[in-house]
Structures are given as structure tokens and as C-alpha cells.
Amino acid sequence: EEDIKKVYDEEAKKVQETERIRARHILVASEKEAASVEAKLAAGEKFEDLAKQYSLDGSKDYGGDLGYFTAPEMVPEFSKAAFALEAGKISKPVKTEFGWHIIKLEDRKKGAAQPYDQVKAAIRNALVRQKVQETLASLRDVAKVEIIDEDLKKVAAEAEKQRRALQEKMKKANVGTPGEGTPADAAGGDGSGKGDLLIPEDGSSN
Known part of the structure; x- marks a missing residue:
């Protein structure tokens, strides 16, 4: 226990x-398009409507809503910008490998x-x-x-x-002679290693 x-x-x-946030985003292909969307937001147009109209991401059908996520779940550039926002605030255009994003932070909460x-x-x-x-x-x-x-x-x-x-x-x-077959026997019993193979010093073989 x-x-x-x-x-x-x-x-x-x-x-x-582990902090989690809920955010929306609008993804466009170029910086110029991002600036155009940014201007429309400044003029008072709704983020959700612009997301449905301009975003290239599948989340556009939900007004750009990405739901809750942690920082590691997104690419670093996106997470850095999103987690730096206060609830209700909108970011400047952010460039990632996917294109240009405009991000709106909806909510922030700790894990439970x-x-x-x-x-x-x-x-x-x-x-x-x-x-x-x-x-x-x-x-x-x-x-x-x-x-x-x-x-x-x-x-x-x-x-x-x-x-x-x-x-x-x-x-x-x-073994040169009958017997036990030990090295000493083969050497004539004296262990010299010569025995029956002994050659006389004068070269004779009698």
C-alpha cells in the first residue's frame, strides 16, 4: 500500500x-495572407469566422479550435507563442514548418x-x-x-x-621393446630417451 x-x-x-491550454488558430500559407487576416481581426471581425474562411487546417470547421493541449504536443514555435498569451488575447503571425499561424488563447489550466x-x-x-x-x-x-x-x-x-x-x-x-610402454621403458629403462634407438658413438650399428 x-x-x-x-x-x-x-x-x-x-x-x-503540467499546464494545458485551449487555443484557436488560423493557418495560412504566406506572411502576406497572415497580415491580411490580422487586419480583419483588428477591424473587429470574429476569429471563428475568419478561421472557417481562411484557415488551411482541419480545425477550421470548428472555428480553429484545437481543444486543450500541452506544450510538447505542438511544434516549439507554436507552443512558445500560444503559452505566452493571456486568455482572450491574439498573437502576432507565427511562422512554423506548416505555414503562418495567428493564435487566440481561450483558456489555461493546470492538470488534475x-x-x-x-x-x-x-x-x-x-x-x-x-x-x-x-x-x-x-x-x-x-x-x-x-x-x-x-x-x-x-x-x-x-x-x-x-x-x-x-x-x-x-x-x-x-615403445621399442616389450614392456609396460612407459617413456622410461621405451628409453631402455634409464629414462635417457635413447634405448633401442641408441646409435653407438662410432657409428656402428652392432
Whole structure:
């Protein structure tokens, strides 16, 4: 319960600090057109009517109304101009990648978090899922270590098998007289490494 409340408080604070505004705009293609619309507004024509008549944006059907939005939801130039306005005020023409905008601010408000009781279950479920994922990730890491260890064991066993086979071949290759087949036996028992392969110093082979 304590973890759930902590998450709620953190998220509620973020929501409350997120400012949202409601604005209208008129989008035109050129600065000249924007100046013309601006002049009509100054002459007393209604923003909504001019939006329906001149705006290139789909919001023109609603008098240019964009509804409520946060700053990150719009391109930076638009948001900077819109959020700088006071309610009821209209901006100078603003250029963005879409064209020229004239913006009217309708309303401004802070975010409101949902009541704790309404979101408590959802937060609890999210925390449970998070812990399950962390546990599974931990188990996967352990499994990877065990698999690596098993592979190393197989490699080590194969290497030992090859070592013994090679040692056996070497024994057979070096045996010169019947016996145990050890290096000392192959060397005539004295370990000198010469045995039956010993060549007399005078070069004779008797």
C-alpha cells in the first residue's frame, strides 16, 4: 500500500505541474495572407469566422479550435507563442514548418490528477507486473550462467579426452621393446630417451 501511494503522489505531482491550454488558430500559407487576416481581426471581425474562411487546417470547421493541449504536443514555435498569451488575447503571425499561424488563447489550466481510489488498483497491477518482470530477468541471468558453466564442462571434458588419446598415441610410437610402454621403458629403462634407438658413438650399428 505504501509503494502504491508513493507512485500515486509522484504521478499526481507531474500531472498537476503540467499546464494545458485551449487555443484557436488560423493557418495560412504566406506572411502576406497572415497580415491580411490580422487586419480583419483588428477591424473587429470574429476569429471563428475568419478561421472557417481562411484557415488551411482541419480545425477550421470548428472555428480553429484545437481543444486543450500541452506544450510538447505542438511544434516549439507554436507552443512558445500560444503559452505566452493571456486568455482572450491574439498573437502576432507565427511562422512554423506548416505555414503562418495567428493564435487566440481561450483558456489555461493546470492538470488534475484522478482520485487515488480510482487508480489504486491500476497502480498495484503495474507494480506487480514490474516485479514479475524483474524476477524473470534475474532468473534468465542465472540460467545463462548455468548454461555457460555446462558448456565449459563439455569443452573441458572433450579437451581431456583428446589429451588422453594423444598421450596414448605417443606411448605407442615410442615403445621399442616389450614392456609396460612407459617413456622410461621405451628409453631402455634409464629414462635417457635413447634405448633401442641408441646409435653407438662410432657409428656402428652392432
